[in-house]
Amino acid sequence: MPNSAPHWPAPTAARPVDATVGLPGSKSMTNRAYVLAALSETPALVRRPLRSRDTDLMAGALRALGTGIAPHGEEDVLVTPAAPQGPATVDVGNAGTVMRFLPPLAALAQGDVRFDGDPRARERPVGPLIAALRALGADIDDGGRGALPLVIRGRGALRGGPVTLDASGSSQFVSALLLSGARFTEGVEVRHEGPPVPSQPHLDMTVRMLRAAGVQVDSGTPDVWRVAPGPVKAGEIAVEPDLSNAAPFLAAALVTGGRITVRDWPRATTQPGDALRGLFTEMGGQVALDDAGLTLRGTGRVRGITADLRDVGELTPTIAAVAALAETPSRLTGIAHLRRHETDRIAALVREVNALGGDAEELPDGLLIRPRPLHGGVFRSYDDHRMATSGAVIGLAVPGVEVEDIATTGKTLPDFPELWAGITA
Ligand SMILES: O=C(O)C1=C[C@@H](OP(=O)(O)O)[C@@H](O)[C@H](O)C1
Numbered sequence: 001m002p003n004s005a006p007h008w009p010a011p012t013a014a015r016p017v018d019a020t021v022g023l024p025g026s027k028s029m030t031n032r033a034y035v036l037a038a039l040s041e042t043p044a045l046v047r048r049p050l051r052s053r054d055t056d057l058m059a060g061a062l063r064a065l066g067t068g069i070a071p072h073g074e075e076d077v078l079v080t081p082a083a084p085q086g087p088a089t090v091d092v093g094n095a096g097t098v099m100r101f102l103p104p105l106a107a108l109a110q111g112d113v114r115f116d117g118d119p120r121a122r123e124r125p126v127g128p129l130i131a132a133l134r135a136l137g138a139d140i141d142d143g144g145r146g147a148l149p150l151v152i153r154g155r156g157a158l159r160g161g162p163v164t165l166d167a168s169g170s171s172q173f174v175s176a177l178l179l180s181g182a183r184f185t186e187g188v189e190v191r192h193e194g195p196p197v198p199s200q201p202h203l204d205m206t207v208r209m210l211r212a213a214g215v216q217v218d219s220g221t222p223d224v225w226r227v228a229p230g231p232v233k234a235g236e237i238a239v240e241p242d243l244s245n246a247a248p249f250l251a252a253a254l255v256t257g258g259r260i261t262v263r264d265w266p267r268a269t270t271q272p273g274d275a276l277r278g279l280f281t282e283m284g285g286q287v288a289l290d291d292a293g294l295t296l297r298g299t300g301r302v303r304g305i306t307a308d309l310r311d312v313g314e315l316t317p318t319i320a321a322v323a324a325l326a327e328t329p330s331r332l333t334g335i336a337h338l339r340r341h342e343t344d345r346i347a348a349l350v351r352e353v354n355a356l357g358g359d360a361e362e363l364p365d366g367l368l369i370r371p372r373p374l375h376g377g378v379f380r381s382y383d384d385h386r387m388a389t390s391g392a393v394i395g396l397a398v399p400g401v402e403v404e405d406i407a408t409t410g411k412t413l414p415d416f417p418e419l420w421a422g423i424t425a
């Protein structure tokens with residue numbers, strides 16, 4: 001979609017950043033919490049959920065299906081479940097979590113539920129999930145496309161049982177079936193067959209949050225997950241700060257040789273962003289986790305990295321931005337599935353780094369970035385929140401970088417420009 005707003009002049013760091021930041025809640029945890037709460041037996045409290053485009057879309061969709069979702073105090077949200085009801089229309093925007101987590105829930109609804117979203121949402125994979133739901137008893141009209149738009153003709157219940165699918169395109173296919181699986185008459189047994197499933201921490205997050213809601217999950221066999229039929233009891237779910245959105249802030253300390261502390265960093269978490277501690281240490285930072293939060297200190301040196309990012313693909317745009325400023329080459333692999341994220345992130349990163357004078361090259365499943373001095377210019381974001389924040393990271397070290405459509409950060413972090421101004425002031 002053409003964007004007519006003026007470009008955002010990325011602040012260049014006049015001195016090393018030195019700041020402490022508190023970040024809003026995790027998108028992935030918030031949208032899982034809303035689904036589990038909506039499927040619960042009794043009202044559930046979601047503590048400190050994220051407010052952003054993706055989470056507002058999830059809340060809006062659940063409301064359209066009859067769930068009560070209302071603020072509770074300053075920071076929390078009370079979810080009052082109801083048997084899902086059509087006819088309803090779900091706008092998924094460009095949220096993978098809405099596009100994948102809600103079709104299984106819609107199959108439990110009484111009535112038709114129509115799904116559509118941004119033009120890009122129609123290009124993002126959902127076919128293996130649709131096929132799996134059909135095998136589990138759902139009636140779905142997708143016009144034979146295996147993609148959005150589609151209509152789920154809910155009958156108030158879904159048989160469930162065993163199903164095999166290829167989830168190499170997105171871990172969200174598996175998470176989706178598991179999240180609603182306890183409410184299927186026979187529960188669900190999901191078996192993956194194909195190249196490896198990406199985003200293992202997100203699968204762990206699904207399993208952990210289900211168990212915390214009293215659901216019996218067996219994940220003891222690789223590539224097989226069993227959810228027993230039974231009630232969901234979400235009770236109270238506390239949402240952690242979004243550690244993937246911590247990435248550009250920690251990167252700011254790394255590339256300016258400064259210090260950033262991210263408050264309330266969990267001691268134990270399933271969020272993929274926790275891997276930043278190791279990745280950014282390898283790239284030249286010094287990291288400490290204590291009561292103040294996670295502190296990253298830059299050393300003035302930024303090193304390239306060779307890394308398989310399959311498990312933490314979401315972190316790629318930020319790591320690539322740091323790599324573009326590094327003294328030595330980087331090789332990022334295991335991330336072919338990123339070509340079907342918000343945009344083709346591999347192509348977009350290579351194009352934008354090279355547009356600033358850099359030396360990046362696509363691989364079938366990743367990218368190579370070699371050191372070369374960058375210059376100012378427009379960094380395009382392709383409706384991708386993580387592209388926009390990556391442009392901001394490069395702009396700290398390279399004068400004259402302008403990020404196109406900074407507002408796209410609203411997908412998961414609407415406060416990004418203000419928070420960034422806070423660390424660069
Ligand atoms: O389950 C989740 O919350 C997510 C899983 C991952 O999806 P993919 O496995 O499709 O990469 C990740 O990239 C996405 O941002 C969020």
Ligand SMILES: C=C(OP(=O)(O)O)C(=O)O
Pocket residue numbers: 094095096097314341342386412
């Ligand atoms: C891939 C991402 O999002 P989505 O949930 O839309 O898949 C992301 O946030 O990096």
